[in-house]
Amino acid sequence: MNVLVVEDDEFKAADLLKLLQEGVTGAVIIRAASVTSALRAITYGKFDLIVLDMSLPTFDLSGPGGGGSPQGQGGVEILRLARRLEAKTQYIVVTQYPDVEIDGSDVPLAQAAKRLSSHFGIHVKACLPYEFDRDDWQHAFKRALCDVISGRGAA
């Protein structure tokens, strides 16, 4: 199973990678830390699952000159491109925002997965609120991951 983790925050990325390694046997996990590297990755690679943050820098922070303009809805930009690529990738959004902006209106995270799926015509499994000092999100993430794996198995 090919997984792309799009996350710029080291702590959060470490948490996500740990959960993915525990949850998916034999997963090939690639990490992108900016909108640009994520867009490049999905243009050239095929992924079964993309774990996505919403707020991202334009470029990798480690690159010369830093991250460039911050993109508050950089994750949405990635989903927008994903729609055009018509891949069968599934998405789990993990963000620290309480909502996701879709076409100018803020959609609460609880409804965001459904709205993003219908808006972009893709499979967004879940939109989860990340909290580094609490574990609640981890349970929800594991459940979503199980759904992705079982769905993939069924397919």
Add this chain to the structure above:
Amino acid sequence: MLQVRNALRPFFGARRDIRRTSQFQTIRQSVPLSNLDELYSLTEHNPAYRFPGMGNTFPKAAARVPDSTLLRLTPSSLSREVALQVGRLNHHGGKLADALISLADINDAIRSGNWAGAESFIVAHREKYGISLVLLRKDLLTSFQTLGLSGLSRRYRQTIHNVERSAWALLAHITYDLMDPAFSPERATRTWLRWLESRPEESSYYVRPALSELLTRWPSKSSLADALLRYSATSLVDLALCMWKASAVHSEWSELETLNASLRPELLSILRDRFCTTTVSIPTRYSLKLAASSDLNVFRATFFFQEDAPIARWRSSFMCVLYPRSVGGAAVGPPAFGIPRMADSPEAEEQHPGPADNRAPLEAIVRSVLEPDVRVTSINFLASAVAADFLRRFKPEIELCPEQLIRILTETSNIHEYVERETILGLLGVERFTQSHLLVFLLRNVLFRKDRTQEHELDRRAAFMALFAVGGRDEIVPFLDAVARWSPQTARYVAQFCTRTFLERLYLLVESVKEVVETRIAICKWILANSGTGRATISEERDALERELANLDARSDLDSTRVHVDEDSLREWYNETQRANELRYRQTVITEGVSGNHGTFLDFYNRSREQPKVRESGEDLFADAQIGSEFILLSIFEATLTVFVTDKTFGLDSYLSRRIRHGTLRGFLTTPVARVRRRLADDIEREQRTAERESLQRVAEQLDRWFAILAERLDYLRREVIQIASDRHPVGLIEATWRTPTNVRHLDAMMARTRARVIGGQGDDDVFSDVYLLCWDFLERDLAQLRLHLNREFYKNLAAELIILRDEMDPDARRAGWGYWIEIASLLNGRVQEICGWFIRPVFRRNAYDLRTLVESTISIVRELDESYRFEERVDMGDSLIINRGSFDVLGDILFVLIGNAAKHGKRGGLVLTGAEAIGAKCELIAIEVVSEVENSDALLTAQAAIRRAKDASDLALIQSAGVIEGFSGIRKVIGLLNRVKNRSAIFTVDFDPHELLVRCRVVVPSTIAFARERT
């Protein structure tokens, strides 16, 4: 005729107005056309009737123009309607002929620039022949030329006095809008067309004349018949001229031949002799440098001279391309006059200077229509409209190569305003066009500019990236060179798009900020070498980018976290949405002129809010202010400020999302605390002695409690406080409002400055920079509030909680946890200070900065950060000390340290003196001195020891990290900064005066530093 007589019988001697509709309708339908003379001798100007005739004649009462009592009349067929109305015109032929001659005399006076004569002719005409729409146009035009904008406004208000809610007032309003120098006539027309076309059918009595005036064309015969009927209820002069225009514009309609055949010869002769002029007169009031004889003003002038047949034809032709739907869409067919048909077939392409012509073909076409009658300096607007019309009519079988289409698109910067989405999508479906990536990009760009959606933006970028190989950012400039060889204008057009923001989003071409900056520098250089306009701005940008590139590897942590709004994106938004308003503003300023002591905007604003009676009693103030330049600038500014703050892609909200609501703020504060907590856990683990371990465990418990409080307060801070104030975030501290006394003063000053520059530069100046800087000025107060909140609420409460939790512990635990507590308190202080630094307005990309401003702003920030700040401040330096961006960065940080320390350790109520001087023949060096008093000798000795320790420190790593560890007040940070300046003259010395108890810190740095600092 007996039937007619009977139908009119109820009106004989009637004392009240009886509804005439059914009687008139019967007469109009039943009377034989051969009996029209008899009919009108019976109905027109008959003193036995309470009406002037079968319509209006030479009306005096504005409330009855057009006559609403006739609104239910329905038009006959065009041939019958023409016959009916020609009969009426003939009946009043004598007086009408005089009225038309009088009107022609007015036109002649205007064209010859005899405005005073025109004014007196208008008064005389009104006295004798009443009011009409055509006279209204001349009247307003003359008032504008002779008395300026305020005169126009006053005349308009006089015209509609007591009839404000009548059809006449509405028609006058339309005329006014077309006249207003501050309003684009094209936009005014578009806006009014939209409004008029949404009116219900029963409004036809005023809608039809209004549409006729605006379009100078009729989409169908029935609409012209309706127009004739409605004009007959307006005035005979308007009716005669409507028929005359219609016969010129729609000569293919045989029904209009009646005019030539049946109209009284003297009337026909006057129309042919006096209303066939091709000259339009543009009042000099419009002729600013930026728009002298622009095609837009020519277009405007045609509205005022549309009664002349050639002008009516010319105007009507352009209406077909500008508002095809309003004039009947495709059914109308190609414009009959004026504009050469463009490439309907390959043969036609050969006959006309079509798009294949390399020498700006569209310009040639538009000029061929306008000149030699009209000389125009710019043809942007009409060329866009012509090009849009051409694209609308395009068929795939027409031989047109992609390069030709590319030239059409790049020569017409506003084509997106006139071309329909479906047209562009159709072109994108033509196979030979899709083979040109450049053309696809340009077509996608038109789609994006039409509605600016993110979807279209991605399409546009994807099309642009397809022009190059992956990672091929170096190919952009060679590509521009290659395009420039066959179309320099196209190359310049494409180069304009490659802004920094646009380049940043080209994910397949660029991979880092460095690549973006390098590419943009190359493009700036290309533009400078290939373009004659906007050189100063591009040159400034190139310099700024080169400085940025030199410092790219040395960006400090502060630079990457400081509050940020993307200026390039904001400028792009501004160009798309506010340029028209800006033009309007500049035109208004020029029209208002230098004179006029209206007082400040603040005075006016306060007066208009507090004393509404002024509005009623004042003659000019209210009307003038509503159209005055201040209000236009204010509306531009308000719109820009809103986007500046709230835009989620490039505005302040985007920064807040990234830095604040996202994990950065939280991580920045909690990570070091968590590390201390982990170290404590390790210490507990290692501790062998039970009692000590238990003490440390109690410390850990208290620390966890404090950590929970920290997390909770942080959540509140980022979710509620560091937010844009709104109903959703009532305690959000970012208000970004101009409605505070200080900000209104800022606004006032900016308005005066901008106005003076626009007048000085004859309207050439760019207003965006002023607006952008003002946005930051207004944010200043909010940023200060944020810093105060962080320092005096957030930090203070958390520090107090820390002390409470420490005091709750037993003495053993307190002793065991002492070191951790000190470390956390220090960490908290340092980190909060750093976060305060995020909310300091960034410096702008300028070559030179005023040192005094830097010192004063630093003092004000230090003052905010120190709650017990009480000092006598003195700044002893001239206004002429100028430093460059690098020195500005370095001195900014150094001043924070020195003035911050002076405030932290100085004597309350004592003196803080900041002085500066230039050293060297060419002011190569700047010396800054900060002198502060201390309380007593002990304090002086303590300071002396601390400074010596800092200066003597040999650990380079410690010095380099001082900026982060020590926050703003670390002396080591000064030393570290000076080390990195890499200039032998850069020194830092401290003297101590034990008698006066003074600490005298002196720093010397070059006034121009190319390399500022390294990553800490």
